[in-house]
Amino acid sequence: MEKFTVLNGLVAPLDRANVDTDAIIPKQFLKSIKRTGYGENCFDAWRYLDVGEPGMDNAKRPLNPDFALNQPRYRGAEILLARKNFGCGSSREHAPWALRQYGFKCVIAPSYGDIFYNNSFKNGLLPVVLTESQVDQLFYDCALPGFRLVVDLDRQTVATPEGATSYRFEVDPSRRHSLLNGLDEIGLTLRHADRIREFEARRKAQLPWLFR
């Protein structure tokens, strides 16, 4: 798993609530059997003026000038500032893949869809939860060209580079530990292989029909 420790990144705002995973990566791009190649189609329906299909040369497609992320000032942004319930809807892990491959390493929002939130940690994409008023303030601050934030997972803080504003965020200790160290979660679970086998044997003896 990819590590996340400290990020000093440019912030791009996406000012709408309930951004669903269909919007993050539309279904036509889910036919691929690969883990890569989703970045250019991240937010495809909002980002381009035409209808995207797999195999198109995305560099030649007309960009939607009204879509915030297309503004030159947000080029190279690594932090996405979003509204509540970001990543709701489908379980597609293609959503964090697409965001990560677009260049984002962190999302800041007041809340997330549960499955998206979970999927993000597995892909080196840190979903930070701040309060609605803190997020409001960041949307306001973000109007400043070149607005950057420093996200420190170890200290669990989001701060402006000079430190004038600093917010603490909460995150599960185990998720934080895995992400800080880039641990292989399957490897971690397999340390308990004997316990799993014992549990399974007991279950099989008690509820044999579950193992038919």
Place this chain on the structure above:
Amino acid sequence: MGRTLYDKLWDSHVVHVEDDGTALLYIDRHLVHEVTSPQAYEGLKLAGRKPWRADSIVATADHNTPTTGWERGLAGIEDPIARLQVETLTSNISEHGAKAYFPFLDRRQGIVHVIGPEQGATLPGMTVVCGDSHTSTHGAFGCLAHGIGTSEVEHVLATQCLVQRKMKNLRITVEGALGRGVSAKDVALAVIGRIGTAGGTGCAVEFAGSAVRSLTMEGRMTLCNMAIEAGARAGMVGVDDTTIQYLKGRPFSPAGSEWDQAVATWRMFQSDADAKFDAEVRLDAREIAPQVTWGTSPEMVVSVATAVPDPDREKDPVRREGMERALAYMGLKPKTPIQEIRIDKVFIGSCTNSRIEDLRAAAAVVKGRRIASSVKLAMVVPGSGLVKAQAEKEGLDKVFRDSGFEWREPGCSMCLAMNADRLEPGERCASTSNRNFEGRQGAGGRTHLVSPAMAAAAAIAGHFVDVRDVR
């Protein structure tokens, strides 16, 4: 102290708890489909790992499969990228094994959330996962069932476990009798309208109350299916006689003396009378009218007897902007009566509403009538090959065809439009599916979520009508 159904399901699957409260939860049933599994199998292979328990896996191809042209075999999947994905599932299953695989063209193939219960592969007291958010459907059987991402699909393949933190307990109680023409779908939409699409975030939802008890298993599946649209990964209903009767005699249900033993253990999978919930929501079944969504989120929903809401009356600026954006996308004006909204297409299908009772409810409305001339396409996509066969045995296919509907092969179809079935930009659809997100049914397409009977009535009228007025 009493335990909730979710507490019991959780407690009976904990393999190990870490100091910080994170638990390793054992998974009984792993449902697999073609879209979210190839990268997981690839990851497994790259790490030199094998599936921990292949006989926990039930697999099918449903998202990418076409609903016409089955006589052409695999070549019927015209998109080569989609065909490769379906073939990849077949090769992964043949290499690693499964309890059951219902491939494209098999007569038992269908939407994974329809065939699991249909085969008796979903049983009370199980943990059920799938790389698909509508896995919540299986909670109707007193299971802990939820969607997972592809990394977790790989995790379950490799370890038969998931690393989880316990969710909160939310009980949604619906008391009273549902009115004529009001279905489980309307209850689900009314619940989402009440608590919002994030109302259940972080929660396992138990649906309770006399209105839920009186639902059939298919109705309960519809309700639990939509739990994720209220933000809850898992929805569930306690086990009762209805659950047990449904399961008797299914291909993978226990049989003989094991059946009695199983039933005895299943009865415990309901909340204790003194169980404590973290939050409670109550609805009066008599107040629930047939529902129609007007926007681009399932919480943007109203009764068919009312009108499109006016953003000017919304005080919260983020919500107001969301409403305005949704109305612009949907091509609707505030205060338009719902029954004046004209439709172009009708889709009856999806893991929410493609089971035999759904098709019967829709057929009862269209029988002896023709779809409106303004409706470009009305289609029925049964949830599985077995649902299709049963419907044909009852003559429902003829009812639909005589009314002008197309009768298709099973699959996810226009619920997410990964195959050729889709809306064109600007087209408006009465759909029995679960998501009205922008572009969900095709780029620029406009989706209104409704029950099967409401979709059928809209097909006949050419616009939404109150199915309670249809005789």
